[in-house]
Amino acid sequence: MKPVTFKTTLISSPNNSGWHFVDVPAKVGKKFEKKDKSRRVVCTINGSETFQCALLPSDGDFVIVVNKTKRDRLGIVANDKITVELKADESKYGLPMPAELKEVLRQDREADKLFHALTAGKQRSVLYLIGKINDIDRRIHAALIFVEHIKKNEGKIVGDQLYHELKRPIM
Numbered sequence: 751m752k753p754v755t756f757k758t759t760l761i762s763s764p765n766n767s768g769w770h771f772v773d774v775p776a777k778v779g780k781k782f783e784k785k786d787k788s789r790r791v792v793c794t795i796n797g798s799e800t801f802q803c804a805l806l807p808s809d810g811d812f813v814i815v816v817n818k819t820k821r822d823r824l825g826i827v828a829n830d831k832i833t834v835e836l837k838a839d840e841s842k843y844g845l846p847m848p849a850e851l852k853e854v855l856r857q858d859r860e861a862d863k864l865f866h867a868l869t870a871g872k873q874r875s876v877l878y879l880i881g882k883i884n885d886i887d888r889r890i891h892a893a894l895i896f897v898e899h900i901k902k903n904e905g906k907i908v909g910d911q912l913y914h915e916l917k918r919p920i921m
Contacts, residue, residue, distance in 0.1 A: 753837040754778055760816065762828035770821060771813035772834055779805045779812035782838055786870040790839035795832055799824050802839050802846075844870065845877040850886065851893040861897040864905040872907060879916075891920045 756778055763769040772793065782789045782805060789805040789812070799820050805812040814834075816826075826832060855862040865873065876896060883889045899912050 751781065751838050753835050754781060755833065755835045757831060757833055760821070760826050760828055760830045760832055761813075768818075770816045770818075770828060771808075772816055772832065774805055774812040774814060774834070774836070776811045778836065782836070788870075790841075790844045791836045792839050794835040795820070796824055796826070797833065797835075802841065802844055804844075805836075843873055843877055845874050846881060847877060848881045848889055848893065850889040851877070851880050851896070854890075854893040854897050858897055861901055864900045865897075867905055868900075868907070876907070887920060891918075892916055 756775070758773045758775075761771050761773050763771070772795065779789065782791055791803060791805055791814075792800060793803050793814055794800040795816070801820065803814050805814060821827065824832075855865055865876070868876070880889055880892045880896065883892055895915050895918065896912070899915055900907065903911075
C-alpha cells in the first residue's frame with residue numbers, strides 16, 4: 751500500500767489531561783489493515799518526525815498519540831495545522847527490537863519462547879521499555895532482568911515487580 755498524506759490538526763484532550771493527538775479521518779484510518787487487534791502504522795509529522803504507532807479508534811475516526819518530546823522537537827502545540835504521512839507498519843513487532851534483547855533471546859531458547867508467547871502489545875511494551883534506555887550497559891542489564899523475570903513468573907509479566915527489579919543496580 752502506498753503512503754497516505756493528509757493535513758489535519760493536532761488536538762488536545764478535552765479534559766486538559768495533557769494528552770495530544772493527531773486526528774485521523776475514518777476514511778484514511780480504515781485503509782490500514784487491522785492485524786493482531788490493532789492498526790499499526792509508521793507516522794511522519796511535518797516531514798521530519800517519524801515513529802511507529804497505532805491508529806486508535808475515537809468517535810468513528812482515529813487518533814495517534816503524540817507525546818511531549820515529539821511535540822517539542824516539532825515545535826507544535828494544540829490546534830496547529832500539521833501534515834501527516836502514514837504508511838503500513840510492516841515490521842515484525844511494531845517497534846524496533848533492541849540488539850541487546852535480541853542477543854539475550856538468541857542465547858536463551860526458553861526466554862525466547864516465553865517472549866514470543868506474550869501478546870503483541872506486551873512484546874511492544876517490553877521493546878519500548880528496554881529500547882528507551884540510552885546506556886548500552888543498562889540496556890543489557892534490563893534485557894537480562896526481563897528474561898529472568900518472565901522465566902521466574904512462568905511467562906507472565908508482573909508489572910510492579912518487573913519495574914522494581916529493573917531498578918536493581920548494575921554489578
